[in-house]
Amino acid sequence: MTSTGTDSRLKLAVLGSGRGTNLQSIMDACAGGAIPVQVVCVLSDVKDAYILERARHGGIPAEFVDAGPFRTKLEGAGEKRYIERLRHYGAEAVALAGFMRIVKRGLLDAFRGRILNIHPALLPAFPGLESWKQALDYGAKVAGCTVHLVDEGTDTGPIVVQRAVPVLEDDTPETLHARIQEQEHIAYPEALRALASRRVRIEGRRVRMGQKA
Amino acid sequence: MTSTGTDSRLKLAVLGSGRGTNLQSIMDACAGGAIPVQVVCVLSDVKDAYILERARHGGIPAEFVDAGPFRTKLEGAGEKRYIERLRHYGAEAVALAGFMRIVKRGLLDAFRGRILNIHPALLPAFPGLESWKQALDYGAKVAGCTVHLVDEGTDTGPIVVQRAVPVLEDDTPETLHARIQEQEHIAYPEALRALASRRVRIEGRRVRMGQKA
Numbered sequence: 001m002t003s004t005g006t007d008s009r010l011k012l013a014v015l016g017s018g019r020g021t022n023l024q025s026i027m028d029a030c031a032g033g034a035i036p037v038q039v040v041c042v043l044s045d046v047k048d049a050y051i052l053e054r055a056r057h058g059g060i061p062a063e064f065v066d067a068g069p070f071r072t073k074l075e076g077a078g079e080k081r082y083i084e085r086l087r088h089y090g091a092e093a094v095a096l097a098g099f100m101r102i103v104k105r106g107l108l109d110a111f112r113g114r115i116l117n118i119h120p121a122l123l124p125a126f127p128g129l130e131s132w133k134q135a136l137d138y139g140a141k142v143a144g145c146t147v148h149l150v151d152e153g154t155d156t157g158p159i160v161v162q163r164a165v166p167v168l169e170d171d172t173p174e175t176l177h178a179r180i181q182e183q184e185h186i187a188y189p190e191a192l193r194a195l196a197s198r199r200v201r202i203e204g205r206r207v208r209m210g211q212k213a
Numbered sequence: 214m215t216s217t218g219t220d221s222r223l224k225l226a227v228l229g230s231g232r233g234t235n236l237q238s239i240m241d242a243c244a245g246g247a248i249p250v251q252v253v254c255v256l257s258d259v260k261d262a263y264i265l266e267r268a269r270h271g272g273i274p275a276e277f278v279d280a281g282p283f284r285t286k287l288e289g290a291g292e293k294r295y296i297e298r299l300r301h302y303g304a305e306a307v308a309l310a311g312f313m314r315i316v317k318r319g320l321l322d323a324f325r326g327r328i329l330n331i332h333p334a335l336l337p338a339f340p341g342l343e344s345w346k347q348a349l350d351y352g353a354k355v356a357g358c359t360v361h362l363v364d365e366g367t368d369t370g371p372i373v374v375q376r377a378v379p380v381l382e383d384d385t386p387e388t389l390h391a392r393i394q395e396q397e398h399i400a401y402p403e404a405l406r407a408l409a410s411r412r413v414r415i416e417g418r419r420v421r422m423g424q425k426a
Contacts, residue, residue, distance in 0.1 A: 122355055125338040139418035141375035142335055144355060162354035164377040169421060205352035208382060 009038040010196035013091035015082075015099040016044055020051025022097035022118055025185035026192065027058045035193045041089040043082060045074075045101060061089065073102040083110050093195055095188065096150065103150055113202070115150040116195065118188055120180045122146060122162055127155035132177040141167050143176060145184045147191035149207070158207045160191040160200070222251040223409035226304035228295075228312040229257055233264025235310035235331055238398035239405065240271045248406045254302040256295060258287075258314060274302065286315040296323050306408055308401065309363065316363055326415070328363040329408065331401055333393045335359060335375055340368035345390040354380050356389060358397045360404035362420070371420045373404040373413070 042055035045067035055062035068078025093114040121131035144164040151157040163183040255268035258280035268275035281291025306327040334344035335357040357377040364370040376396040412423040
C-alpha cells in the first residue's frame with residue numbers, strides 16, 4: 001500500500017496498545033478496496049504490542065511512541081510526540097483500536113471530529129472497562145459494540161455505528177466477548193467508510209451520513 | 214376465555230393506564246394458544262382508559278380500581294385495593310402494560326418475582342420516560358425494548374427478554390417508537406412464555422430459563 005499525490009483515500013492513523021484485531025479488520029477492508037481508506041501509520045504506547053508487528057506484516061509504518069509518564073492518559077510532551085508523528089505521516093483521521101489511554105484536548109483539537117474509537121457495548125450502556133462482563137453481570141439479553149467520535153468524555157462522543165448481538169443463556173465473558181468482536185470487525189470498517197465519504201455531519205448528538213456517495 | 218379447576222395456564226393480571234396495545238398482543242398470543250397464559254383480569258387506575266374497553270371486547274373482566282391520592286405510585290389503601298382485586302381474580306402473576314405508577318413493596322411482596330414490566334429501551338440505557346426520544350437525542354444507532362421483573366427500583370429489575378431495532382437516518386420519535394412497539398408485541402409474549410414455563414431462575418441479576426419445557 002503506497003501513498004500517491006493523487007490518492008483520494010482517507011489517510012488514517014491507527015493507535016493501539018494490544019493485539020490489534022480491529023487494525024486487522026481495517027487493513028483487510030482497505031486491501032480489499034471495501035473502504036476508500038489508507039492506513040498511513042500505526043502508533044503504539046506499548047513497545048512490544050502485537051499491533052505493531054501486525055502493521056509491519058501488512059507493510060504499514062509502525063512505531064512505538066513514548067506516551068510519557070501518565071499511565072492512563074495522553075498529555076503534555078507525550079501528546080506532542082503523537083501529534084508530531086501523526087503529522088509526519090500525513091494522517092487526516094485517527095482510529096483508536098484498543099488504545100488504553102484517554103485522549104485529551106491537544107490531540108482532539110488537532111483532529112477535531114476525525115478521531116474514532118470502538119467500544120464493546122451499546123453505549124450509553126456499559127461504558128468503561130470489560131463492558132462485555134458488565135453486560136453479562138447485569139443480565140442484558142442484547143449486547144453489542146459502538147464506534148463513536150471521540151470527545152472530551154469517556155465513551156461519550158457522537159455515535160457513528162452500533163451493532164447488536166444476542167446474549168445467550170450459557171455465555172461466559174469469553175464467548176460473549178468473541179461474539180461482540182466479530183461485530184466490531186464489521187462496525188469499524190463501516191464507520192470508516194462513513195468518515196471517508198466526508199459526508200458525516202453532526203446535529204446535536206446525532207451523526208448523519210447524508211446521501212450515500 | 215374461562216378459568217377451570219384443571220387449567221394449568223398461568224393466571225395473569227394486566228395493569229395499565231393507557232391504550233393497552235401490549236395487552237392486545239398478550240391477548241392475541243393467549244387466544245392463539247402460543248403461550249400457556251390466561252388473562253384473568255385487567256385493572257386500570259384510569260377510569261376511561263382504553264385498555265379496559267379492549268379487555269371487555271376480549272371477554273376479560275376489567276375494572277377501574279382507585280389507586281389513591283398519589284399520582285405516580287401505588288401505595289397505602291390504593292395498593293391494598295389492587296392486591297385484593299388481584300387475589301379475587303386468582304392472579305398468579307402481574308404484567309404491567311403502560312401502568313403509569315411505581316409499584317411499591319406491598320404489591321412486590323404479594324407477587325415476588327412474578328411482576329413483569331416492559332420498557333421501550335435496551336436497559337440499562339435510557340430508563341425513565343419517552344426513552345425512544347432519549348435514544349434518538351443521544352444519537353443511538355440501535356434501540357429496542359426490555360421486559361424485566363419488577364423490583365424496588367425504576368427500570369432496574371432482572372431482564373427476561375430484550376429485542377433490538379435499528380435507528381434509521383430519518384427517524385422521528387414517532388417512527389422509532391412505532392418500530393420499538395412492534396418488537397414489544399413480540400417480546401412480552403416471549404417473556405410470559407418463559408414465566409409460564411415456571412423454569413425461570415435468577416442467578417445474581419441473570420435470568421435463566423433452564424431447559425425448555
